[in-house]
Amino acid sequence: MYFLIKRIAAVIPVLAVVAVIVFLLLRLSPGDPAVIIAGDSASAQDIEAIRRSLGLDQPLLGQFFEWIWQLLHGDFGVSIFTGMPVLKLIMQRVEPTLWLAALTMAFAIVFALPMGIWAAWKADTWVDRLVTALSVIAFSLPVFLIGYALVYGFSTRLGWLPVQGFKSLADGALPFIRHLILPVVSGGLIYTALLARMTRATMLDVLGEDYIRTARAKGILLPRLLLRHALKNAAVPIVTTIGLGIAMLLGGVMVTESVFAIPGIGRLTVDSILRRDYPVIQGIVLVTSLAYVAINLVIDLLYGLFDPRIRY
Amino acid sequence: MSTPLLEVTDLHLAFASREGVTRALEGVSWQLNAGEMLGIVGESGCGKSVTAMAVLRLLPAPPTTHISGAIRFRGENLLQASEARLQEIRGNEISMIFQDPMTSVNPVLTIGEQIAEVLMLHQKLARRAAWARAVELLDLVNIPDPQRRVHEYPHQFSGGMRQRAMIAIALACKPDVLIADEPTTALDVTIQAQIMELLDRLRRETGTAIVLITHDLGVVAESCDRVVVMYAGAKVEEAATNELFARPSHPYTRGLLDAMPRLDTPLTEPRGRLPEIPGMVPSLRGAAVGCRFAPRCALAIDRCRSEVPPFAPIDGANPTHRAACWRTVCEAIAE
Numbered sequence: 001m002y003f004l005i006k007r008i009a010a011v012i013p014v015l016a017v018v019a020v021i022v023f024l025l026l027r028l029s030p031g032d033p034a035v036i037i038a039g040d041s042a043s044a045q046d047i048e049a050i051r052r053s054l055g056l057d058q059p060l061l062g063q064f065f066e067w068i069w070q071l072l073h074g075d076f077g078v079s080i081f082t083g084m085p086v087l088k089l090i091m092q093r094v095e096p097t098l099w100l101a102a103l104t105m106a107f108a109i110v111f112a113l114p115m116g117i118w119a120a121w122k123a124d125t126w127v128d129r130l131v132t133a134l135s136v137i138a139f140s141l142p143v144f145l146i147g148y149a150l151v152y153g154f155s156t157r158l159g160w161l162p163v164q165g166f167k168s169l170a171d172g173a174l175p176f177i178r179h180l181i182l183p184v185v186s187g188g189l190i191y192t193a194l195l196a197r198m199t200r201a202t203m204l205d206v207l208g209e210d211y212i213r214t215a216r217a218k219g220i221l222l223p224r225l226l227l228r229h230a231l232k233n234a235a236v237p238i239v240t241t242i243g244l245g246i247a248m249l250l251g252g253v254m255v256t257e258s259v260f261a262i263p264g265i266g267r268l269t270v271d272s273i274l275r276r277d278y279p280v281i282q283g284i285v286l287v288t289s290l291a292y293v294a295i296n297l298v299i300d301l302l303y304g305l306f307d308p309r310i311r312y
Numbered sequence: 313m314s315t316p317l318l319e320v321t322d323l324h325l326a327f328a329s330r331e332g333v334t335r336a337l338e339g340v341s342w343q344l345n346a347g348e349m350l351g352i353v354g355e356s357g358c359g360k361s362v363t364a365m366a367v368l369r370l371l372p373a374p375p376t377t378h379i380s381g382a383i384r385f386r387g388e389n390l391l392q393a394s395e396a397r398l399q400e401i402r403g404n405e406i407s408m409i410f411q412d413p414m415t416s417v418n419p420v421l422t423i424g425e426q427i428a429e430v431l432m433l434h435q436k437l438a439r440r441a442a443w444a445r446a447v448e449l450l451d452l453v454n455i456p457d458p459q460r461r462v463h464e465y466p467h468q469f470s471g472g473m474r475q476r477a478m479i480a481i482a483l484a485c486k487p488d489v490l491i492a493d494e495p496t497t498a499l500d501v502t503i504q505a506q507i508m509e510l511l512d513r514l515r516r517e518t519g520t521a522i523v524l525i526t527h528d529l530g531v532v533a534e535s536c537d538r539v540v541v542m543y544a545g546a547k548v549e550e551a552a553t554n555e556l557f558a559r560p561s562h563p564y565t566r567g568l569l570d571a572m573p574r575l576d577t578p579l580t581e582p583r584g585r586l587p588e589i590p591g592m593v594p595s596l597r598g599a600a601v602g603c604r605f606a607p608r609c610a611l612a613i614d615r616c617r618s619e620v621p622p623f624a625p626i627d628g629a630n631p632t633h634r635a636a637c638w639r640t641v642c643e644a645i646a647e
Contacts, residue, residue, distance in 0.1 A: 210415040216370055217410075218403035218430050218481065232420045307420055308465040 003312035007300070011293050015286065019071070022285040023064050026278050032056075033080050033276035054080055067282065076286075077279035081272075086283035089268065096166045097264035099176075100256065101249035103184045105242060108191035113238075115192075116199025117226055123204055131196060138193035147186040147259040154182060164261040179260075187256040191245045198241045202234040209233070235306035243299035250295070251288045315387060316343035317521055318367070318406070318489050323381035325359075325366055332597045333377070336362045338545045340381075344489065349515060349522045351536035351553070353529060353568070357593050359545040360525045364491045367523075368408060369398050385489070404434040407482040411494035413474035417466040423450070423477050424462035427484055434485045449480040453510060472503035476510065483514060490515075491523045496531060508535055529572055533557055541565050544604040545596055547623065551633035561626045561635040563609050564589070603638065611639040 034051040035042075042050075051057050055066065070077055076086035119131035155163040161182055167175040206212065207230055215229045231238075254266035261267075265284060272280040303310045325337040337359045344350050352360045365371050367383055369390060383390040385406060390398065402408075410416040418426060427449055428442035437445065443462065450458035453476040466474055475495060482490055492511065496504035512535050515522055524536055532539055532553065539556045541549040541564065549562040560566045567589040591608035603609070606616040616638050623636040 210410060210412060211418040213370060214408075214410060214416045214478075214481075215418065216402070217368055217408040219399040219401070219433060220403075220429065221399060221433070224429070229418055229421070233418070308422075309419060309467050 007297050011290070014293055015289060018289045019068065019282075019286060020064075022282050023067065026276075026281060027060060027063075031276045033278060036276055037080065067279075071286075076283040079272075079277055079280045081275045081277045081280075086279050089280060090265070090283055090287055093263060093265050093268045095168060096262050097250065097253070097257070097266065099169070099180065100183055100187070100253055100262065100264060101246055103180055104188040104191060104249055104253070104256075105246050107184050107188035108195050108245065109242065112192045112195035113199055113231075116196040117203055117231065119196070119200040120203035120207055121226060123200075123207075128200070131200065135193040135197050138189040139197075141189070143186055143190065143255045144259050146189060147182070147256065150182045150186055151259075164259075166260075166262045166264075183253075183256050183260045183262060186259070187249075187253050191249075195238070195241055195245070199234070199238055202237045203230055206230045206233045232306055236303055236310075239299055239302050239306065243295050243302075247292045247295045250291045317346045317386065318344040318523075319382075319384040320363065320367070321382040321384070323363065323366065323383065324378065325362060325371075325376065325380075326378040327375040328377040329375060334596045336545050336596060337366070340542070340545070340547055342540045342547065342550065344521050344523055346488070347515070347519050347521055348538065349512070349524055349536045351532035351539040352523060352525045352542060353527065353532055353539055354542035355527055355568075355593060357544075357596075358542045360542050361493050363542075364408065364493045364523065364525050367491060368402050368406060369393070370408075400434070403430045403482070403487075404485045405487050406489040406491065407485070407487040408491045408493065409475070409478045409482045409495050412498045413471055413478055414498065416478060417474055417481075419466050422463055422465055423469065427462075427477070427481050430481060430484045445484070446480075449484055450477065452483075452514075453477070453480045454506075455480075471499055472506065475499060475503075475507055479507075479510065479514070483518065483520065486518060487520055489523065490520050491525070493525045494527070495524070496528070497526070504531070511535070529568060541568070544594055546604060547636070548605065549635040550623075555630065555633050559626070559633070561633070561640050562605075562637045563611050563640065564605050565635070603636070613639065 032047075032051075034047045034054065034056060038047045038050050048057075055063060058066070067077065076090075078085055079089055082089070115131050115134075119128040122128050151163055154161045162179050165179055167179045169176045203226075211233075212225070212230060215225050220229065251265070253264070254270055256262070257264045257266035258270065265288070268280070269284050271277075272284065300312075304312065320343070321341050323337050323340045324335070327334045327336055340359065340363055342350065342352070352363065354360050362371070366379065367385075367390065371379075379391060381391070385401065390401070393401070417423070424443055424446045427446035428437075428439065431437045431442040431445055432439065435442075447458045447462050450462055455461050455473055455476055461469075466477075469477060479495075490511075495511070496507050499507060508531060511522060511524075514520065524532070526532060536553050539549075539551060539553050540547055541556075541562065543564050549556065549560070549565045551559075551561075556565065557569070560569050567587075570587045571589065573586060589608055594604060594607065602615075602617040602619055603612070603621050606612040609616065619638070621636045621638045623634055625631045625634050626640070627633075
């Protein structure tokens with residue numbers, strides 16, 4: 001309990017540092033939102049007026065504290081480009097990204113764990129080599145390449161699945177799933193490869209341990225030997241990899257979302273950066289950091305579940 | 313005497329590696345009778361643990377390339393048994409405890425689960441009954457407060473208690489044979505004595521026959537009925553324990569005994585360096601020519617280096633005391 005309070009308290013300095021860095025980075029990067037909003041034909045006075053109305057003429061320190069003050073009141077500010085509240089913009093985009101992240105990781109886990117476990121058990125046989133080869137291939141192929149290849153095959157040629165877009169679960173389960181299959185597969189392959197490699201390596205270490213020999217001497221059957229005796233010991237690195245994967249996915253799967261035109265956080269990030277929409281970018285980075293920290297906390301708590309020696 | 317409970321006959325075993333083939337066992341034979349405690353003694357690398365692992369077929373297929381001979385348990389040759397049959401035997405009819413109790417129990421499962429799972433697997437006990445039995449077993453191996461301890465994890469146990477827990481796991485299904493591979497080596501001396509006492513008591517109470525693998529002759533002297541001495545993958549001497557300590561016949565056995573500190577010399581007497589066996593355990597690559605011990609043996613003659621000595625009784629009077637040596641055994645008989 002004390003650990004939990006301590007960890008949650010530790011979130012505050014992390015977010016403060018993130019806020020400063022993202023604020024400065026944006027202000028230091030080239031490009032001026034006022035110029036983009038005003039358009040090509042605007043005069044210097046027009047741009048100056050827009051800049052003043054956005055508060056961008058204020059000194060940096062003033063702008064920063066203004067933003068922080070608003071944040072402390074739960075106000076993420078207003079999008080420079082669309083005029084909509086930042087928090088609302090983000091919330092609109094959360095659903096597709098959440099689903100995409102969750103299903104992508106689920107896909108990776110379902111395929112990677114059995115592959116990794118089997119490869120470790122059959123180490124140095126053709127099973128192991130096949131898994132390794134598949135992992136290297138999946139890991140090396142860029143997401144957009146896999147994505148376009150899948151779209152060409154399953155959508156354009158066969159016409160089985162939609163080319164792109166996203167349908168909310170509220171619009172029915174079937175269209176929802178049909179739209180997500182290709183993005184999940186193309187985005188998930190790389191995580192499948194990563195996780196399979198990680199699982200194989202850790203399981204291989206564990207299978208060489210004395211207590212596995214003991215379990216074999218006890219006559220324990222293979223499924224229980226692998227899943228209960230070995231996998232539980234290998235769980236900590238595997239859970240870490242899964243957790244980091246989810247965190248990365250939540251931060252926005254920019255390429256996947258772009259290829260399949262899914263209106264998620266990743267797309268919002270790309271669009272906002274192109275428009276120099278400072279408040280939106282700042283908001284996304286903050287929310288994503290918060291998700292990162294939260295997931296790390298969950299991972300730490302899971303460690304204790306798998307390994308009784310870890311206690312906080 | 314009827315057929316032995318466990319009988320290893322002419323066991324040969326080899327491992328392949330990049331450097332070549334290692335002949336880990338060259339024609340090892342011994343037998344274990346019901347209720348007996350047999351000691352297998354030898355220094356590191358002599359093949360005693362490999363023999364134990366081979367009995368339960370726990371050696372992984374690669375790098376084990378060659379295995380021949382027979383391992384008969386109640387007449388059934390385990391070298392020809394199916395994996396399913398072996399899984400029935402392991403932990404049930406023949407069980408095993410290992411050297412290092414710190415690494416031989418699973419750190420992420422409770423002690424209770426590690427005992428209960430064998431009962432549920434082999435004796436088909438229900439979960440509740442298996443856990444109740446686990447508590448009884450912890451009590452049997454003298455673990456205090458077993459009701460609470462059964463729910464604890466190995467890291468909450470001391471080394472001696474973990475080895476007791478290992479014994480509880482091994483004895484859970486009342487096996488006919490317990491193979492104890494250096495069960496006291498990783499423990500300190502007082503705990504060693506307690507563990508040996510426990511094994512001896514359990515043997516008398518349950519009738520489980522024990523194969524005790526060790527390099528500690530002191531442990532053997534106290535508890536074993538018979539002793540097999542191994543050197544470089546082969547059996548060099550075998551005798552009843554008293555007989556072996558009274559009349560060690562093979563120069564290697566004598567060397568081992570001489571290398572032990574003696575408690576019966578008075579403290580006033582100057583105590584020099586303990587005698588040691590010169591040289592190193594030979595590499596087991598390549599075929600044996602002559603006696604494996606010859607390079608380190610003070611008594612070796614030309615014949616020792618060219619011909620493998622037969623394993624024979626040291627004299628006509630006692631056919632159970634046998635050794636493989638040209639000098640001390642065969643010459644004695646010839647005279």
